[in-house]
Amino acid sequence: MRLAVVPGDGIGPEVVAEGLKVLRAVAPDVEATPYDLGAARWHRTGELLPDSVLDELRQHDAILLGAVGDPGVPSGILERGLLLKLRFELDHHVNLRPAKLYDGVRSPLARPGEIDMLCVREGTEGPYVGNGGVLRRDTPHEIATEVSLNTAFGVERVVRYAFERAVARPRKHLTLIHKTNVLTHAGSLWSRTVEEVSAEFPEVTVAYQHVDAATMFFITDPSRYDVIVTDNLFGDIITDVAAAVTGGIGMAASGNLDVSGTNPSMFEPVHGSAPDIAGQGIADPTATVLSVGLLLDHLGRPELAKKVNAAVAFDLSTRDPKATIRTSEIGDRLAALS
Ligand code: NAI
Numbered sequence: 001m002r003l004a005v006v007p008g009d010g011i012g013p014e015v016v017a018e019g020l021k022v023l024r025a026v027a028p029d030v031e032a033t034p035y036d037l038g039a040a041r042w043h044r045t046g047e048l049l050p051d052s053v054l055d056e057l058r059q060h061d062a063i064l065l066g067a068v069g070d071p072g073v074p075s076g077i078l079e080r081g082l083l084l085k086l087r088f089e090l091d092h093h094v095n096l097r098p099a100k101l102y103d104g105v106r107s108p109l110a111r112p113g114e115i116d117m118l119c120v121r122e123g124t125e126g127p128y129v130g131n132g133g134v135l136r137r138d139t140p141h142e143i144a145t146e147v148s149l150n151t152a153f154g155v156e157r158v159v160r161y162a163f164e165r166a167v168a169r170p171r172k173h174l175t176l177i178h179k180t181n182v183l184t185h186a187g188s189l190w191s192r193t194v195e196e197v198s199a200e201f202p203e204v205t206v207a208y209q210h211v212d213a214a215t216m217f218f219i220t221d222p223s224r225y226d227v228i229v230t231d232n233l234f235g236d237i238i239t240d241v242a243a244a245v246t247g248g249i250g251m252a253a254s255g256n257l258d259v260s261g262t263n264p265s266m267f268e269p270v271h272g273s274a275p276d277i278a279g280q281g282i283a284d285p286t287a288t289v290l291s292v293g294l295l296l297d298h299l300g301r302p303e304l305a306k307k308v309n310a311a312v313a314f315d316l317s318t319r320d321p322k323a324t325i326r327t328s329e330i331g332d333r334l335a336a337l338s
């Protein structure tokens, strides 16, 4: 297993070290090559993602990323020039974000119930493609456009992937989340695609919700969800709500997948570089370790993914909720349990 590792900035290197510790415990054959990308490199050299580095990344089976960013980098530079560039260049069309409420983890909800949802967010289209521009900037007549791009090809492959995941889960339920009543053009494409693909998956029951209603149900009745499929922007927003009700950002894992396997997929915790706690050894590495679980699953090692997930479940069910988190202690414990 050839793995490219981008520790990044802030707590990124701290949590990635623990992710690798756990990965090595279950897959000693992993060959990890570190890549220096992120805010630190940009400050030093002005570089974001040189083509030569991108070519090297392509030679790997997968990428593990910590987080990039610090307060000294203007907004949008790393997002557009590094994170989104990686997703677009490597065709990461599925952004997979599970949200599960583990035993022992406190949810802020009054009645959380059982929460185990898998959000399949479109990753390379929607309003994130950079299709827009600005005219008459800094004048009272400024015009700014940000066009949402939705292709039949792009929507279909994501919807199909979501159905494949749904049919393999016990509940076999899929919810499309969109805003079809207002965004009628894109909404119609998404609805028709779900309807068409659903014919191939008769065992899967299908529901639809507007995104605003969904944010409400994530809080009042999250156990109604199994697999969710949604566009890039809605998925970005609702998965933060999902993370919040299942224990917070320190536990939210994600995978950016090229389902075709042509390019390496990239796995990363949903959180950022957390400059407020960086360097103190108190970041929770659980999100990164769960991302390693997704990585193992994706690379066809589901038995190893199961071990990692079971270790996390056991650790969470036995954690003292009042004790301060020590990043490396959790990593040690998860590696020993895996
Ligand atoms: P953040 O996720 O870094 O932090 C938000 C809050 O959650 C902070 O209070 C932080 O201490 C806490 N937190 C995050 N991860 C944690 C963990 N593993 N354990 C315990 N607490 C944790 O988001 P924020 O503050 O908006 O962004 C900080 C920097 O990270 C910015 O430069 C931003 O651009 C970047 N960022 C990078 C991402 C990526 O690389 N994919 C994603 C999100 C933000």
Ligand code: MG
Pocket (backbone or CB within 6 Å): 236, 237, 240
């Ligand atoms: Mg986000």
